Every structure is written in C-alpha cells, then in structure tokens.
Amino acid sequence: MGQSNPIGSNTVLIVEPEALVRFDMIAFFEEREWRVYEAEDADQAMDILDQRKDIRVVLIDAMASGRMDGLKLAHYVRERFPPTLLFVVSGNAPIPQDALPQKATFLPKPFDLHRVMRQIEQSPVTP
Amino acid sequence: MIRSQPVSFFDRIVAWSLHLQLPIVVRYLLAAITILAVGWGRILFVPDTLPWLLFIPATIAIALVAGKGPGIFAAFLSAATGIASLGTIEHPTWVPRQQWVAASLFLIVMLGIVMLSAELRESLRRARRLNEELVESERQAVERQAFLSGVLASSTDCIKVLDLDGKLTFMSEGGQHVMEISDFNEVVGCPWPDFWQDAGNAEAKAAIEAARRGEARSFIGKADTYLGTPKWWHVAVSPIAGLDGRPNRILSVSRDITNLRASEEERDRFVRLAENSTDFIGMARTNGSVFYVNDAARRLVGLEDADITQLTIADFFPPDRIETVMREVLPAVDRDGHWAGELDFQHFRTGELIPVLYSVFPVTDAMGTLIGYGTVTRDFRERRHAEDDMRLMNGELAHRLKNVLAVVQSISQQTLRTAPDMASASHDLGARLVALGAATDVLTGTSWRSADLCEVATRALAPHGAIGERILLDGPRVNLKAEVTVAFALALHELATNAAKYGALSNDSGTVTFGWDIAGKGADATLSICWQEQGGPLVSPPQRKGFGSTLIERSLKSYFRGRAATHYKPEGLSFELEARLSDAATTGE
Numbered sequence: 001m002g003q004s005n006p007i008g009s010n011t012v013l014i015v016e017p018e019a020l021v022r023f024d025m026i027a028f029f030e031e032r033e034w035r036v037y038e039a040e041d042a043d044q045a046m047d048i049l050d051q052r053k054d055i056r057v058v059l060i061d062a063m064a065s066g067r068m069d070g071l072k073l074a075h076y077v078r079e080r081f082p083p084t085l086l087f088v089v090s091g092n093a094p095i096p097q098d099a100l101p102q103k104a105t106f107l108p109k110p111f112d113l114h115r116v117m118r119q120i121e122q123s124p125v126t127p
Numbered sequence: 128m129i130r131s132q133p134v135s136f137f138d139r140i141v142a143w144s145l146h147l148q149l150p151i152v153v154r155y156l157l158a159a160i161t162i163l164a165v166g167w168g169r170i171l172f173v174p175d176t177l178p179w180l181l182f183i184p185a186t187i188a189i190a191l192v193a194g195k196g197p198g199i200f201a202a203f204l205s206a207a208t209g210i211a212s213l214g215t216i217e218h219p220t221w222v223p224r225q226q227w228v229a230a231s232l233f234l235i236v237m238l239g240i241v242m243l244s245a246e247l248r249e250s251l252r253r254a255r256r257l258n259e260e261l262v263e264s265e266r267q268a269v270e271r272q273a274f275l276s277g278v279l280a281s282s283t284d285c286i287k288v289l290d291l292d293g294k295l296t297f298m299s300e301g302g303q304h305v306m307e308i309s310d311f312n313e314v315v316g317c318p319w320p321d322f323w324q325d326a327g328n329a330e331a332k333a334a335i336e337a338a339r340r341g342e343a344r345s346f347i348g349k350a351d352t353y354l355g356t357p358k359w360w361h362v363a364v365s366p367i368a369g370l371d372g373r374p375n376r377i378l379s380v381s382r383d384i385t386n387l388r389a390s391e392e393e394r395d396r397f398v399r400l401a402e403n404s405t406d407f408i409g410m411a412r413t414n415g416s417v418f419y420v421n422d423a424a425r426r427l428v429g430l431e432d433a434d435i436t437q438l439t440i441a442d443f444f445p446p447d448r449i450e451t452v453m454r455e456v457l458p459a460v461d462r463d464g465h466w467a468g469e470l471d472f473q474h475f476r477t478g479e480l481i482p483v484l485y486s487v488f489p490v491t492d493a494m495g496t497l498i499g500y501g502t503v504t505r506d507f508r509e510r511r512h513a514e515d516d517m518r519l520m521n522g523e524l525a526h527r528l529k530n531v532l533a534v535v536q537s538i539s540q541q542t543l544r545t546a547p548d549m550a551s552a553s554h555d556l557g558a559r560l561v562a563l564g565a566a567t568d569v570l571t572g573t574s575w576r577s578a579d580l581c582e583v584a585t586r587a588l589a590p591h592g593a594i595g596e597r598i599l600l601d602g603p604r605v606n607l608k609a610e611v612t613v614a615f616a617l618a619l620h621e622l623a624t625n626a627a628k629y630g631a632l633s634n635d636s637g638t639v640t641f642g643w644d645i646a647g648k649g650a651d652a653t654l655s656i657c658w659q660e661q662g663g664p665l666v667s668p669p670q671r672k673g674f675g676s677t678l679i680e681r682s683l684k685s686y687f688r689g690r691a692a693t694h695y696k697p698e699g700l701s702f703e704l705e706a707r708l709s710d711a712a713t714t715g716e
Binding site: 018019020021022023024025027028031040091092093108109110113 | 522525526527529530532533534535536537538540541544613614617677678681682685686
C-alpha cells in the first residue's frame with residue numbers, strides 16, 4: 001500500500017486488450033521517448049503497477065478483462081496511486097462522469113493520441 | 128245448431144202461455160171470467176140435462192194455460208156456476224139431490240183433470256227450459272270450439288296430436304303452415320320421429336317413450352319442413368290423459384326457433400372469437416370488478432383454474448402501475464373512448480412482470496349505457512425481448528464499429544509511421560484495409576460470432592496468388608473466434624505480401640503451403656498453423672523487421688495467446704503458430 005513515488009519520469013502504462021490498437025499506442029509513446037508498459041488485462045496491469053512505482057500516465061480500456069474490469073481497475077489506480085494521470089477509453093456508450101474515478105478523463109474509441117499527449121503535457125507534474 | 132220449435136197446436140198454446148208469464152191475479156181473473164162466460168153460455172144455449180159439458184174443456188184449458196192454482200179455482204168455480212145456473216129458490220136444496228151428487232162427481236173428476244193438466248203444463252215448461260239450456264250450452268260449446276280452433280289456427284307453433292306409437296293424428300292449421308304441409312292427409316299416420324334428423328331423431332323417440340310413461344319432455348332439434356326447408360325447433364312433448372287418467376295420446380308442440388338459433392349462433396361465434404383469441408380479452412364492471420377473462424388471459428397471468436369473480440382490474444398490475452391505470456388509463460377511456468399503451472401485467476403465481484400492449488375501451492349495453500371496460504391486450508414479451516435484443520445489437524454494433532475504427536486508426540498510424548515514403552504508405556495501407564474488409568465480411572456473415580478459418584485464409588490470400596496453384600490450403604474445419612479473426616487475416620495478408628515481395632510468390636514457380644491442424648482433445652486440444660514457402664529465391668533474414676513482421680508475430684502471439692516463430696531458412700521462409708484451440712476457435716459449430 002505504499003504511496004506511489006511521484007513522477008517526473010515519462011512513464012505510461014497502456015491497458016488495452018486489442019493488440020492491433022495497443023501496438024500503435026506503444027509506438028506513439030515510444031516515438032516520444034516514453035517508457036511504455038503494456039498490459040492485455042487488469043491482472044497484468046496490477047502486476048506492473050505493483051512493481052513500477054514511477055508510472056505517471058495510465059491509459060485503460062474499460063473493456064479490459066481480468067480479476068476486475070477496466071473501470072474497476074481505474075478506481076483501483078486512483079486509490080492506490082492518486083497522482084497518476086488517468087485516461088479511461090471505451091468503444092461502448094460514454095461512461096458517466098460520476099462512474100469514473102476523480103480526475104479521470106474519458107476517451108471514446110477511437111481517440112486522438114495527439115490530444116492525449118497535449119493534455120499530459122499541460123498537466124502539472126506533481127512532486 | 129238450434130233445436131226445432133214445438134210444432135203441435137197444443138204445444139204452441141202452452142208455450143205461448145208460458146211465454147206470456149201473466150201475473151197470478153190476472154190469471155185468476157181470466158179463469159173467473161172464462162168460467163163465468165161459459166156458465167152464461169150454458170144458460171143461454173145448453174139444456175139443463177148437460178150442465179157440465181162446456182165446463183170441462185174450459186177448465187182443462189185454464190189449467191193448461193194458467194197453471195194449477197187457477198185450474199183448481201176454475202174447477203170449483205165451474206161446479207159453483209153449474210149449481211148456481213141449475214137451481215131455483217123454490218127448491219128446498221136449490222137443486223135436486225142427484226144434481227148435488229153430479230156436481231160433486233164433476234168437481235172430483237175436474238180436480239183430477241186439472242192436476243193432470245197442470246202437471247202436463249209443468250212438464251212442458253221443464254222440457255222447454257231443458258231445451259233452452261241445451262240450446263245455450265250447445266251455443267257455448269260451439270263458441271268454445273270456434274275459440275279453440277281459432278287459437279290453434281292462429282298459433283304459429285306446430286301443434287300436433289300423436290297416438291301412443293308416435294304417429295301423427297292431428298296437426299294445427301298454423302302448424303301445417305309452418306311445416307309447409309298443404310294437405311295433412313299426406314302425412315297423417317306418419318311416424319313423427321322420422322321428421323327429425325341426427326340427434327333430434329333419438330330425442331324425439333325418447334320424448335315419445337317418456338310421454339307414454341306420463342312424463343313431459345322438451346328438446347331442441349333440427350328438422351326439415353315438408354318442402355325441405357331446414358329449420359330448428361324447440362319441442363315440448365307431453366302426454367294427453369284419457370278418461371282413465373292414463374296417457375292415451377301425445378301432444379307435441381314445436382316452435383320454429385331457426386331465427387333465434389341463427390342469432391344465438393352469431394352470438395356464439397362472437398363468444399368463440401373471444402374464447403379462442405390468443406390475445407388477453409377481459410371485461411370488468413365500472414367499479415373495476417372483473418367478470419370475464421378468456422383462456423388466453425388466464426394462461427398469460429397464471430389464473431388457469433382460479434375464481435376471477437373476486438378480482439379487480441388493479442389486481443392484474445404490479446403495485447407501482449396501479450396508480451397509472453386508475454389515474455390515467457381509465458379516465459382516458461371515459462374521456463376519449465379508448466386507451467392503448469405499453470404496460471406490465473403481473474403474473475398471479477410467480478409475480479413475473481409481463482410486458483403487454485394494453486388496450487382498453489368502454490363496454491356498453493344495448494341502450495348505450497356504460498356497463499364496464501373491455502380490454503384486448505397483447506402479450507408483448509416477445510416484442511419486448513426483440514426490442515431489447517435490437518437495442519443490445521445496436522449497442523454491440525456501435526461497439527464493434529468503434530473497435531474496427533480504432534483498429535483502422537491504429538493500422539493507418541503504424542503504416543504511416545513505418546512507411547519509407549508516401550506512395551508505399553498509400554499502397555500498403557490500401558491493401559491492409561482491403562484485408563481488414565475481407566475479414567469483416569466473413570464475420571458479418573455469421574453475425575460476428577465466428578469465422579471459418581479456410582474462408583478467412585482464402586479471402587486474405589486470394590489477391591496475392593491463385594489458391595490451389597501458388598497457394599495451397601489444407602486443414603480441418605476450424606471456426607475462429609471473432610476477436611482473433613481480424614488480426615489473423617491481417618497477419619496472413621502480411622505474410623503473403625512479404626512472399627510476393629521477397630519470397631515464394633515473387634517468382635513464377637514458387638508456392639506457399641498454408642496448413643493447420645488440431646491435436647489432442649477437449650481442453651488440451653491445440654491448434655497449430657504453418658506457413659511454408661518453397662521454390663522462391665534464397666532467403667536471408669531481414670536487416671530490420673518492419674511493421675508487417677510485427678503484425679504477424681506480436682499480434683498473433685497476443686490474440687492467440689500462443690507461441691509464434693518465423694524461420695528464415697534459405698530454401699524458404701516458414702512461420703509457425705501454436706495455440707490452445709479454445710483460445711483460437713469456438714467450440715462446436
């Protein structure tokens with residue numbers, strides 16, 4: 001239950017079950033010299049989160065499966081790692097704001113990674 | 128018929144005197160005048176030797192005409208007048224002794240004759256009265272008979288009298304008319320049950336049997352008239368008691384109920400319309416108490432054998448809908464004459480909500496007065512399910528569309544990112560989207576449930592070389608999961624593209640064998656896929672793996688959760704993939 005180590009690093013965790021989509025997101029961040037962790041489901045994501053305390057941005061597809069679905073994983077991330085910049089992606093109907101964790105951004109699929117990057121750049125790096 | 132009048136003169140005189148009915152004083156006065164006149168006549172015209180002769184017919188006549196009293200009076204007065212006219216004052220006893228004797232004898236004889244005559248008059252009078260009574264009763268009998276035959280003739284019922292064997296002996300005129308019989312003699316003596324068809328025949332025989340035992344019966348049956356017009360009849364059969372009190376004849380009264388029957392049948396049809404309808408049909412009084420529901424209604428809400436008389440309209444709805452029905456629906460029916468909309472009924476036993484299209488309208492009596500509400504309500508469960516399915520499908524479709532768009536976006540981005548120039552980017556992207564489209568086509572054919580591996584391979588590879596000549600496909604039937612199909616098709620497309628650029632499909636003779644197989648059974652079954660190129664130029668491993676190679680290995684590993692490997696053997700490139708069958712394919716068809 002350790003407080004996450006805040007994060008000046010450009011580290012992103014991408015939780016996306018659709019590999020064809022995931023590869024593009026990985027390539028996008030890697031092009032910008034980010035360290036990218038990828039997970040197909042919530043289980044892999046939680047393993048990574050437990051090991052890596054320096055993750056600044058988490059992008060979660062709400063449809064991700066595992067011990068919890070993508071939305072629950074987002075809440076888990078918000079509780080365990082409060083400073084994380086959180087993006088929740090879904091190809092289904094928009095998730096209402098009150099169902100999302102605090103300060104999480106909902107992105108309907110397909111979404112523009114450039115805009116995500118702009119939002120990340122505008123967010124203050126919390127010490 | 129009137130009796131003949133009395134004809135003899137004597138009869139007529141007596142009849143005349145009886146008819147005259149003179150007061151008693153007048154009769155005595157007339158008797159006295161007559162006798163005194165006869166006495167006077169005797170003095171003037173008859174010798175004393177026959178003093179009584181004229182008095183005899185006069186007294187008899189008086190007795191006959193005026194009765195016993197005046198007759199006796201006349202007899203005494205005759206005797207007295209005779210004595211008076213014969214005697215003289217000089218004679219010590221007025222008349223000689225012989226005359227007194229004669230006068231006494233005369234008186235006795237005359238009294239006898241008077242009694243006899245008076246009796247004769249009395250008997251004549253009684254005979255006349257009897258005759259009059261007879262005439263009167265006969266007149267009454269004639270009147271009654273005329274009345275009865277009038278009644279019989281004017282009755283439209285067919286009134287028949289049968290003998291104990293059931294043979295026709297009489298039929299009323301009205302009956303002959305409705306039975307279309309012009310001459311009763313044609314049917315007299317016919318066995319009456321023979322007129323009846325089908326069940327009516329047995330009923331008629333049973334009714335006659337019962338009448339013979341002294342019991343009355345009635346039944347409804349079908350019989351043709353004498354001219355063959357089919358009619359329905361209500362028949363009452365009852366015994367006619369003889370003098371001994373036992374049935375000696377049988378009365379049968381048949382009423383033509385064809386029209387009534389027709390209207391009953393019409394009503395029956397409407398009842399059956401409601402009864403046989405598969406829609407919920409029900410009626411309730413204005414106070415809401417239910418008085419009719421059809422079988423479909425009972426089945427729908429689980430009231431199969433229940434008593435519905437205690438139910439009200441509200442009982443059919445879940446508690447949270449009762450308000451709507453009472454506040455909106457029924458007032459709308461009163462106001463607009465109709466209400467229809469979707470509501471839920473509640474199953475009486477299970478409590479399950481039953482979506483229905485509830486349609487309510489007023490029910491009026493023949494005078495147009497509102498007596499309650501009627502409903503024809505349709506079971507909307509199927510429809511509601513279909514709508515739910517449709518909504519689900521629509522959502523699912525939107526979801527898939529967005530996913531496909533995300534995949535397209537991703538492939539476009541990566542194609543652009545890795546392409547050496549715009550022209551090749553455009554070419555590669557176009558080809559990849561075509562492969563994507565082909566895979567989507569196969570999936571759409573199965574409503575996105577699964578895709579036949581062979582068909583996906585054929586569609587993805589056909590643009591690159593003739594299937595069966597340059598590209599050989601071989602493997603058992605496998606239905607790929609929808610999730611893996613797009614990536615699989617894209618990977619095959621990339622393999623074929625590479626083969627066309629650098630491998631077996633780059634010359635005129637090389638071939639590709641694409642095979643797949645299933646090993647093991649049940650949960651342990653594995654799917655192995657092998658892409659083997661032969662006959663192409665010598666192969667050397669690439670300096671740098673492009674996006675195509677990434678797509679092939681990484682994505683297939685991810686989607687199939689299996690092992691994938693590419694071997695750059697000099698004689699030809701090969702690619703192998705091994706995965707658990709349950710991760711790659713749907714089980715069953």
